[in-house]
Amino acid sequence: MDRRTVLKGLAGVGSLAATGGLSMPALSQGAAARTLRFVPQANLANFDPIWGTQYVVRNAAAMVWDTLYGVDAKLQPQRQMVESEQVSDDGLVWTFKLRPGLKFHDGEPVLSKDVVASLTRWSARDPMGLMLKAIQNELTAVDDRTFKWSLKQPYPKMLLALGKNNSPCSFIMPERLAQTDPFKQIGDYVGSGPMKFVKGEWVPGAKAVFEKFDGYVPRQEKASWLAGGKQMLVDRVEWVVIPDPATAAAALQNGEVDWWENPISDLVPTLKRNRNIGVDIADPLGNIGSFRMNHLHPPFNNVKARRAVLMALSQEDYMRAVVGDDTALWKTLPGFFTPDTPLYTEEGGEILKGKRDFDAAKKLLAESGYAGQPVTCVVAQDQPVTKAQGDVTADLLKRLGMNVDFVATDWGTVGSRRAQKTPPGQGGWQMFHSWHAGADCINPSAYTAIRANGEKAWFGWPTSPNVEKEVTNWFDAKSLDDEKAAVGRLNRAALEDVVYAPTGFFLTYTAWRKNVSGIAKGPLPFFWGVSKTA
Amino acid sequence: MLSYILRRILSTLPVMGIVALFVFSLLYIAPGDPAAVIAGDQASPADVERIRQSLGLDRPFLVQFGSWLWDILHGNLGTSIFTNLPVSKMIAQRIEPTLSLMAITLVLTILVAVPLGVMAAWKAGSWIDRTIMAFAVFAFSLPVFVVGYVLAYVFALQFEWLPVQGYTPLSNGVWPWFQNLILPSLALGSVYIALIARITRASMLEVLQQDYVRTARAKGLDQRSILFVHALKNAAVPIVTVIGIGIALLIGGAVVTESVFAIPGLGRLTIDAILRRDYPVIQGIVLLFSFLYVLVNLMVDVTYTLVDPRIRY
Numbered sequence: 001m002d003r004r005t006v007l008k009g010l011a012g013v014g015s016l017a018a019t020g021g022l023s024m025p026a027l028s029q030g031a032a033a034r035t036l037r038f039v040p041q042a043n044l045a046n047f048d049p050i051w052g053t054q055y056v057v058r059n060a061a062a063m064v065w066d067t068l069y070g071v072d073a074k075l076q077p078q079r080q081m082v083e084s085e086q087v088s089d090d091g092l093v094w095t096f097k098l099r100p101g102l103k104f105h106d107g108e109p110v111l112s113k114d115v116v117a118s119l120t121r122w123s124a125r126d127p128m129g130l131m132l133k134a135i136q137n138e139l140t141a142v143d144d145r146t147f148k149w150s151l152k153q154p155y156p157k158m159l160l161a162l163g164k165n166n167s168p169c170s171f172i173m174p175e176r177l178a179q180t181d182p183f184k185q186i187g188d189y190v191g192s193g194p195m196k197f198v199k200g201e202w203v204p205g206a207k208a209v210f211e212k213f214d215g216y217v218p219r220q221e222k223a224s225w226l227a228g229g230k231q232m233l234v235d236r237v238e239w240v241v242i243p244d245p246a247t248a249a250a251a252l253q254n255g256e257v258d259w260w261e262n263p264i265s266d267l268v269p270t271l272k273r274n275r276n277i278g279v280d281i282a283d284p285l286g287n288i289g290s291f292r293m294n295h296l297h298p299p300f301n302n303v304k305a306r307r308a309v310l311m312a313l314s315q316e317d318y319m320r321a322v323v324g325d326d327t328a329l330w331k332t333l334p335g336f337f338t339p340d341t342p343l344y345t346e347e348g349g350e351i352l353k354g355k356r357d358f359d360a361a362k363k364l365l366a367e368s369g370y371a372g373q374p375v376t377c378v379v380a381q382d383q384p385v386t387k388a389q390g391d392v393t394a395d396l397l398k399r400l401g402m403n404v405d406f407v408a409t410d411w412g413t414v415g416s417r418r419a420q421k422t423p424p425g426q427g428g429w430q431m432f433h434s435w436h437a438g439a440d441c442i443n444p445s446a447y448t449a450i451r452a453n454g455e456k457a458w459f460g461w462p463t464s465p466n467v468e469k470e471v472t473n474w475f476d477a478k479s480l481d482d483e484k485a486a487v488g489r490l491n492r493a494a495l496e497d498v499v500y501a502p503t504g505f506f507l508t509y510t511a512w513r514k515n516v517s518g519i520a521k522g523p524l525p526f527f528w529g530v531s532k533t534a
Numbered sequence: 535m536l537s538y539i540l541r542r543i544l545s546t547l548p549v550m551g552i553v554a555l556f557v558f559s560l561l562y563i564a565p566g567d568p569a570a571v572i573a574g575d576q577a578s579p580a581d582v583e584r585i586r587q588s589l590g591l592d593r594p595f596l597v598q599f600g601s602w603l604w605d606i607l608h609g610n611l612g613t614s615i616f617t618n619l620p621v622s623k624m625i626a627q628r629i630e631p632t633l634s635l636m637a638i639t640l641v642l643t644i645l646v647a648v649p650l651g652v653m654a655a656w657k658a659g660s661w662i663d664r665t666i667m668a669f670a671v672f673a674f675s676l677p678v679f680v681v682g683y684v685l686a687y688v689f690a691l692q693f694e695w696l697p698v699q700g701y702t703p704l705s706n707g708v709w710p711w712f713q714n715l716i717l718p719s720l721a722l723g724s725v726y727i728a729l730i731a732r733i734t735r736a737s738m739l740e741v742l743q744q745d746y747v748r749t750a751r752a753k754g755l756d757q758r759s760i761l762f763v764h765a766l767k768n769a770a771v772p773i774v775t776v777i778g779i780g781i782a783l784l785i786g787g788a789v790v791t792e793s794v795f796a797i798p799g800l801g802r803l804t805i806d807a808i809l810r811r812d813y814p815v816i817q818g819i820v821l822l823f824s825f826l827y828v829l830v831n832l833m834v835d836v837t838y839t840l841v842d843p844r845i846r847y
Contacts, residue, residue: 043806045616045617045806045810045812046572046616046617046618051572052572052573052574052616053573053574053577054574125581167574181588183581183584183585183587183588184588185618187618203627203628203798204614204616204617204619204624204806205628205798205802205803205806206628206796206798206802207798240700240796241796241798242699242796243793243796243802243805244793244794244796246683246794247686247698247699247794247795247796248796250686250687250690250691250698250699251698251699251700251796253691254690254691254694254697254698256697256698256699256700382809409565410566410809411571411809412565412566412567412568412570412571412809412810412811413565413566415566415567415570415571416565416566416567416570417565418570419567419570419579419582448578456578458578459579
């Protein structure tokens with residue numbers, strides 16, 4: 001082959017390319033308008049919402065699988081797949097009837113046996129499900145559309161359990177999938193929701209595709225979060241995984257994607273300056289920053305040491321480090337429950353309010369018997385929220401005169417190390433940082449981090465009989481006033497025993513191209529009701 | 535030659551075995567737990583333990599290694615802990631973007647760097663030489679991600695000529711495929727161009743002082759023939775060596791470049807797998823990269839015989 005032949009060949013390829021001869025047929029404007037390109041918060045690495053409980057899996061699953069009930073924007077569970085329910089006078093027997101016409105994506109009808117199998121699998125993994133399982137007599141299908149849940153004792157929070165948006169949600173799957181061991185992944189993704197998962201186009205780490213399911217029968221009510229009519233106004237939703245925030249911002253500005261779930265606050269001013277882009281708070285329930293102290297080992301096995309840290313910490317310092325100086329994005333939080341929700345309380349929160357008293361904190365720390373031993377603080381550097389919090393904590397501990405052993409690592413390592421109960425010198429830890437979705441902290445139902453039942457508690461293993469007593473009181477409460485009273489006392493007890501250290505409440509943004517409309521604020525991205533023009 | 539190639543290919547087997555043992559051991563002792571990642575933040579320690587058992591991660595080291603090795607010997611790279619997909623399928627999904635990126639970068643590098651190096655050597659000491667070498671130092675000093683961001687800002691955001699991110703398969707058309715790879719290959723190639731240009735210059739400078747070059751000039755050969763036909767061929771051995779070694783640079787650089795330009799290639803798959811501790815995927819990719827690297831070295835050795843007839847195996 002000589003030089004001329006090569007050049008001729010290249011020119012030919014160039015001409016073909018220029019005339020579109022080798023390129024894909026361009027999508028028509030209508031087709032483009034029916035495809036919504038979305039950048040999720042993280043990679044969809046697996047797609048079993050019971051086996052893997054990450055929020056990103058829950059968010060995708062909410063499109064594909066429907067639930068019996070759904071929590072609405074007023075935080076109330078509303079009927080979704082269920083047509084009606086009855087509870088016996090003694091509160092022990094719940095009878096549910098399914099809506100007619102419900103179908104799975106393979107065309108098969110949704111039957112009670114599918115629901116029973118789905119709830120059985122879910123209840124093996126979910127905290128509320130486990131409670132139900134513990135008091136269950138039997139869960140049975142009465143007929144194709146009716147099923148019955150018989151309990152040994154009343155469970156007033158039944159509808160919340162079936163409709164909550166906290167992971168894992170009680171998604172309804174076909175019986176053959178739901179019979180999979182809850183600790184093993186399902187291999188097929190036949191759903192009951194408004195969108196089908198296109199398994200053939202799934203490239204984990206890059207792309208996930210969902211197509212409208214024509215057989216879905218939405219409710220007639222207006223959609224509100226997980227409740228109401230889930231009307232899909234686009235035919236196809238493409239999740240485009242873009243791990244780098246700067247690239248995601250550029251792709252949104254360039255019109256290569258339509259909606260970015262969670263832009264980092266540093267890039268928001270740039271996005272706001274673009275007249276083609278809309279930016280707003282993503283979820284009014286926000287997040288609660290936290291760090292946990294290990295209650296099993298010195299110095300934090302002594303409540304005085306834990307309270308000394310709480311007495312000195314400035315939530316403002318933490319919040320400015322996490323989200324910056326945009327004061328619309330954060331507030332201090334003298335408690336553990338999500339602000340602006342019915343059970344929010346500041347009872348017992350004085351220790352987190354007002355000027356920080358380092359002298360008193362140092363005195364209390366000395367009383368705890370702390371004598372300069374290293375405090376192992378494990379900080380994930382690959383998560384901006386934990387990294388920022390870790391830096392503030394290191395400074396706080398040093399100012400308190402503590403000897404900080406700062407372990408900078410990644411989230412994967414934190415995930416395994418925090419499960420170690422051994423002393424810090426033998427692979428254990430004394431502190432790690434995290435954050436909790438505000439939606440998980442509106443009440444104690446899914447709030448694993450607030451529990452203080454020792455060995456069974458979340459990492460750090462706090463023990464506080466008073467906290468546990470009030471959790472039980474909340475579950476048994478029959479009125480909102482009773483719930484508020486229980487949560488008030490719970491907040492006080494959790495601060496007295498320092499179950500964990502709340503570092504403040506913060507919000508995040510979401511951003512979209514202005515040819516997209518109908519995006520609702522909420523704890524997860526809701527795709528129903530979202531439309532797009534070309 | 536054929537027997538040499540066969541011997542070299544056979545010699546890769548023990549190398550791959552050592553790599554396999556090394557990678558497996560390293561991952562076994564590395565901190566982190568995929569079960570904790572799978573279980574999510576709200577999971578109880580008991581849930582994490584149950585998942586660990588279901589994945590077989592609680593088995594002794596030798597049992598796990600033996601089982602994995604047995605699968606490898608049967609051509610089975612295993613199944614991803616997270617996606618439940620075969621590792622071979624995941625690699626197959628991701629290999630095209632990475633190979634495309636590396637191929638275009640390599641071609642671009644050779645087309646740009648070798649003429650630049652030759653030019654710098656030919657005009658040694660002149661402003662042309664100094665400009666090229668200044669460019670080389672500059673390109674060598676800039677991290678790939680900085681170059682990537684600058685290119686994306688200028689050519690995608692400001693001029694709107696090219697896409698910011700993503701990948702279009704070659705089967706969807708040459709231009710859409712190429713369009714997505716222009717900026718990434720420029721970003722990835724910048725360091726590589728600098729390196730090859732410098733090596734080419736140094737190698738050419740040495741050759742241009744040889745007697746036979748002076749003879750060629752004396753008998754009136756034109757400069758282009760002297761440089762590209764006589765001198766470059768004799769200067770090619772170190773250049774080819776560095777190009778071969780540079781494949782490792784490309785693999786490392788692809789990890790960053792694919793993240794910056796959101797290209798769904800093996801580099802991003804590697805990062806995702808490492809962050810999640812998806813052991814079978816990490817092991818599969820490292821084995822693949824090791825094999826590729828051994829193969830590239832073999833190709834380099836074979837190429838020596840083409841550019842220097844004195845080399846025989």
